[in-house]
Amino acid sequence: MTTTDQTPVASPAYRPSGAKRVQLWLANHFAILSAILVLLYLFLPVAYTFAFSFNDHGKTNIVWQGFTWKHWQDPCRVAGACESLVTSLQVGAISTVVATVLGTLMALAMVRYRFRGKAASNVLIFVPMATPEIVMGAALLTIFVQGFANVGISLGFTTIVFAHIMFCLSFVVVTVKARIQSLDPRIEEAAQDLYASPAQTFWKVTFPLILPGILGAAMLAFSLSFDDFIITNFVSGNESTFPKFVYVASRRGIPAEANVIGFSMFVLAVLLVVGAQVVSSLRASRYKE
Amino acid sequence: MAGFKEARGDLQLESVTKTFGDFTAVDGIDLTVPRGSFFALLGPSGCGKTTTLRMVAGLEQPTAGRVMIGDTDLTGSRPYERPVNTVFQSYALFPHLTIRDNVAFGPKRRKDKDASTRTDDALELVQMTQFAGRKPHQLSGGQQQRVALARALVNHPEVLLLDEPLGALDLKLRREMQVELKRIQTEVGLTFIHVTHDQEEAMTMADTVAVMNKGHIEQLGPPAHLYDLPRTRFVANFLGQANTGVGAIEGTDGEHLVADVFGTKVKISRARSQVHDGEVLFGVRPEKVTVSRQQPQGVGNDVKGVVRDVSFLGVATSYLVDMPSGATWSCYEQNLDVEPIDLRPGDEVWLTWNPGHAFGVPVEEA
Amino acid sequence: MSSLAQVSQVAGDPAVHPTAPAPETEKRSWTAYLLLLPGVLWLGVFFILPLVQLAAVSLQSRFPGFPGYYYRDLNFENYLSALTDYAPHFARSFLYAGLATFLAFVVAYPLAYAMAFKAGRWRNLMMICVVAPFFTSFILRTFAWSQILADEGPVAAVLNFLHLLPGGHIINTPVAVVAGLTYNFLPFMVLPIYASLERADPRVIEAGGDLYANGFTTFRTVTLPMSMPGVLAGTLLTFIPAAGDFVNMELLGPQRGKMVGNVINDQFLAVPGGYPVAAALSFTLMAAILAMVFLYVRRFGTDELV
Incomplete structure (x- = not known):
């Protein structure tokens, strides 16, 4: 840092020209300006979805034709819209719970134990994330149709849940694993040192500390499941989830009611996330003087 | 609580060994720590001191040997079954619990009826009562340190282990906490075992210091003894500064051994040397060496050198002197005289010391 | 992908230790197999x-x-x-996915950089903004793009007005497909890059600035290499789903000249x-x-x- 002793001498005399100053300002704010542009780009389709939920459209909802509240007044008016939403929520809830429990157990085993076959388990957890959804969907379709159908499990709600748990599992393991790895092992040793049995150490110390990671994994799993279309399309048979309903409808024109439901889910999710953030920052500041 | 061992008495390690694969971290240590004493395990990083501590805590199990408190064998028992508590390096406070809940953690696990009052007393002892409702991350390093101490002390363990407890604090705070720890130890009267690599910290606080190196205890005793009469080369160099030279023992002169060091005859008190024939590494502490312009009369033990550097330190003046052997010696002279000897780099000086202050240790590193 | 996982965690949590833990805590036990069993069985049967x-x-x-x-x-x-x-279909899949991955990288990097180094207390809000659009259905968003890029939509209108659109259409062209792919997998690029930049020490970048002075040189020699793990994770997380996708082609692309995903989908289901x-x-x-x-x-x- 040889520059420090020279700066005081140089700075008062140096005044860049106007054009140069604009250039400097742009250079300094380039990252933040482009970030704002990218965020606007990310929100553009959401804004479109929102705007066209008020479109008084005819057969197709592509061109703006006039304002109406009617889609918001009864989004369930369109056959299948709300039924598919309920299915999606049910599938999401069940898959999230099962995948989170199984994934957390696996993550604990992967971080806390040494065992034969650990490298193989690592690969088994990783490969589903590196496999295109269409391949997983195709593979599941063949086994469900050619194998599971023989034992009385046909394509439908059950097979959707089976598939969703599978593709959520790896993401849960990776998320929870990162959280466990970042824990200071001395904190658990301290609990044992203070007379906590292994079970007490887990429930009083380890579990509360990895809980944010588990909740994050659960949120990730739910959003993956709720938004999945490609795999679901293969394994759902006659059952319809919300993304499938929208996709099928898109052939004839998506009704604005779908926009209402989609945008409401967006608002709900954002409120949940922001709410969680606010609660945690309130909790953190409560003890401050 | 099932399996809990209510042991009372001195802590004893009997030929305790711990190996990790091919690496021997602790190599057959025998040690007795009297009940109620402040004991320091001192050594460089990797010397096995923390592993020793963890075996006492039950966080590691020895590969061989026994860990006892009084007559109770604790070997093989789990950390939560031992009347031993630890103040961890970097404290390891529970981040999700308040300070009060951190301190109350131990008593609650033991279903102590007085958990609440004991927690209050412990917080009082470390002067943290007003912070009881906070979370650990809202405290400074020094405050976290006090909480970690209270969290261990509240259980009235038979032995309290401190793993580099002051390592994360700045110098001033460390000094304060040294005094504070000593006060608390005297007040509660428990056995404290303090692991540190800071020789000054060990010497200020402990009644007894054990210097460890490469899995062995090199020497054990009160700090003053270790400093005054080290028994190995490692201890001589690790604890304070030592001016050393290698010599060959040629004979005896009454109570003294006479050694030849680069042509100069040097006397070492026979009782203060670990070797009595062959090669010896003799040493003398800097403050025991006198610097003068003229050759002192009649004392013997004098060597001529050339001043390399002089630093005035206020209470003392420190000299670095190049010796004929090629070594550089360091000497402290207290500034008692109104007119100090005005030495400059390049001047020739005579160094001399009382043979009773020198020590002799084996040349080979243990 | 550990970087992706770390993003989902609350920043600044005191329980999280950035440095590697010192003591060895791994245990060897049958418990590990019990913990693994259900998950491994599930992956065995359904993967x-x-x-x-x-x-x-x-x-x-x-x-x-x-x-x-x-x-x-x-x-x-x-x-x-x-x-x-189906060689042409494979070629199109990899070409479109590759283009989309590259474009996503170009768009994602400044955003991730701003989040890591410039956002300050807005960081969490920006994170929510990156993830939030993805709570509206993937299909709905893609359909919204078909409206935005439609002949009657704003983009085509502006480009036509400026005479910058030779064919007259964006919708039902490969351009629209690549645009849709880029958009749909953008967060998978942003989050890992952000995670690896966030772990980097800004002082190292300042030191780079001190040594090289030129902003672009600092970026190329210091910042970019430090974020490489994130860039590569992001690349994979974008490329893999993009290469296997058929929805963007179905909703935004032309009638002929499909991708391999469309072929697989049609062959299986139609x-x-x-x-x-x-x-x-x-x-x-x-x-x-x-x-x-x-x-x-x-x-x-x-x-x-x-």
């Missing part, structure tokens, strides 16, 4: 077993005269057909007797992608991935 079945199907032959019926065989002609008849060739196509796609991942893993180590 490995289906792939084995898919492999078997990819080698089956059609029963002559009975569309939709197959017999067990070792018919490698399915693969030959997959590679020759063409009677299409299973074996579709299975062979799936396997080829998976093999190509896994080969890429394998090279990546060999180059940068598994720890970065899982």
